Amino acid sequence: GQSLEQPSEVTAVEGAIVQINCTYQTSGFYGLSWYQQHDGGAPTFLSYNALDGLEETGRFSSFLSRSDSYGYLLLQELQMKDSASYFCAVRDRAGGFKTIFGAGTRLFVKA
């Protein structure tokens, strides 16, 4: 079957660094994405990793290890506006490259 696991909640202080982990199990892994969703808003795309390694986009970085079926999202210089839910999502060859989302991690940034 297909499954993703990520922590339900993470709390961090403004200006700090936080890492949100995601482990996955799929039959035909193709790539790992991250989405951000603020309360009442739509999910927005943050990053995508198909190959092992770190991808950096401004304050956000995403890492993938295919051999460990593991990835993480790293948020640096946390700001209050980063308080949101973060979803990892796996693109799976099974069933026509559909995307499967994790349950989401709620990030609380404190002053």
Place this chain on the structure above:
Amino acid sequence: DVKVTQSSRYLVKRTGEKVFLECVQDMDHENMFWYRQDPGLGLRLIYFSYDVKMKEKGDIPEGYSVSREKKERFSLILESASTNQTSMYLCASSPILADEQYFGPGTRLTVT
């Protein structure tokens, strides 16, 4: 900018009613998706479509059907609404080989 619009932000229907949720995208994307989002469960894929008149079942298609008669429009149909279909429904689109999905604002459906 890519724009995905959904017909309603909030909808209240009665049990047994037939419900239509409409989604329109303006970027000529081949792929379109319908998800439902429930607390603690993330986004679960109901149906998706790679092209006009094509559809594929997602993880939770039971009780739903879809229609894609035009490339820009993807409709989700609840044949006979039930209270367990009370949820937030999100539509998304993407180019055919792209990984980034663009989401609409969502429709919060309440079935009473």
